[in-house]
Amino acid sequence: MSLPQRVRLVEVGPRDGLQNEARPIDVADKIRLVDDLTHAGLGYIEVGSFVSPKWVPQMAGSAEVFAGIQRKKGVTYAALAPNLRGFEDALTAGVKEVAVFAAASESFSQRNINCSISESLDRFLPIMEAARLHGIQVRGYVSCVLGCPYEGAVSPKQVAAVANELFAMGCYEVSFGDTIGTGTPGATRELFNEVAGQIPRSKLAGHFHDTYGQALANIYAGLLEGIQVFDSSVAGLGGCPYAKGATGNVATEDVLYMLMGLGIDTGVDLDALVAAGQRISDVLGRANGSRVAKARLSG
């Protein structure tokens, strides 16, 4: 199988990234980040999450962020909607695409969202119904696809089963998340191979964490399996892998650099992306988690 000619990068920094940073930042800084990412050419930006600020203070003000950003034609600005209340808030804020998330591991589902996988999928049903009614696209996430912090190994068949349920409910795309970053390229290929036996590859996305440094090798493995959509986080927002307890989102800059080297088109400008990542790193007062950014900015 030859590599895809074009890849869609799903920028999760403003949501998955900022949500996992210790310090909440101002709405104005979030708007600036999203606008910078739009300017850099990203075609898909996960802007925020409609959850209670009591539980996730980092995501407070998501409606204000949606109201403040400059939307560019053709760019998708998405939000996470963990329940119907969140979905309705997203709708009110003018969101046109939402994401829902399930786990591939029972223990992770129980400990992370306090319900079984099956119960979590049931909770999505009213969201899916409301989304259909309002013409909103829904993207699905499955976490722990290459390992669970409580159960260890997770079987590709189990992952495929959860993904199938999300598609059956109406998700147009499912993103497969290596939440703890323990996946390696062979397991990545095996997983996508298993899932692709049931769902077209064009509907599958990869979401890799760099906690163990494996993310780019796994993305390359995904490309070799015909995957054309990858999630990443500018400046590695959501946890520098050099910090304790970090989640280790792979940095968009590093993914883009590899794709550029492979001659794969993304429409994203590396210089503008590096500038956006350094700006938000400065706002957060953290080291830039992108190796490409570090190398270019120290040059």
Added chain:
Amino acid sequence: MSLPQRVRLVEVGPRDGLQNEARPIDVADKIRLVDDLTHAGLGYIEVGSFVSPKWVPQMAGSAEVFAGIQRKKGVTYAALAPNLRGFEDALTAGVKEVAVFAAASESFSQRNINCSISESLDRFLPIMEAARLHGIQVRGYVSCVLGCPYEGAVSPKQVAAVANELFAMGCYEVSFGDTIGTGTPGATRELFNEVAGQIPRSKLAGHFHDTYGQALANIYAGLLEGIQVFDSSVAGLGGCPYAKGATGNVATEDVLYMLMGLGIDTGVDLDALVAAGQRISDVLGRANGSRVAKARLSG
């Protein structure tokens, strides 16, 4: 082509690594590092370099290091010998294997070792002759194989030509170094494909730097091309990619983690390796450059 079942890791931390650290360390600490690496199961350790301590103070005492280490049967303890004088000193120190290095880029050769590629190869001739005479194996390095800081792109044909010269002189293996870390997996495969048209793959090694985060993806690409030997540096010694002006050697722990995930045997124990890397990082007073080590030690 299927992946190799076994890979030989060439540990370059005590030489390429420490040589590029700002602070020289004591002979006793170097001996401890090499012994730790032996204990972890590495089969090949580049222990030191026989150069003038006036030029490379970090490599002072290499003879004392060789005298002090506990040699394990079957393990190769090698040294860099940049000239005949260095080779003779290595011989006196009881070294059984040496390495020589050339560049694939004229500009880099001129600026780095003050002579043309061809002149540098000529200088190796007396070393090769003396090595043959004393039954010493010689390993060759070619630097800048995927890019040069002065010339930019370097053609695979040019790299293959330099490698061919090293083999013709008597090197038993040549290691291809992405010195500035700008290589990506497609270019890596193209390079090995070109070289393998002229030299058996079993004689080729990959030496990748993680400056742009691409090293593991490139090593995976090398594995897919049938390469079975890779250089790496415990704890990423030789430059944390998060520090300014770093060279960015890929961390042995991170390479090993990927190989373990791929089911490829190396004979190296990850726990012992992580311990060795953390100990030397503490001696140097630097952050551990391995993501795997960080993840495991923070868990």
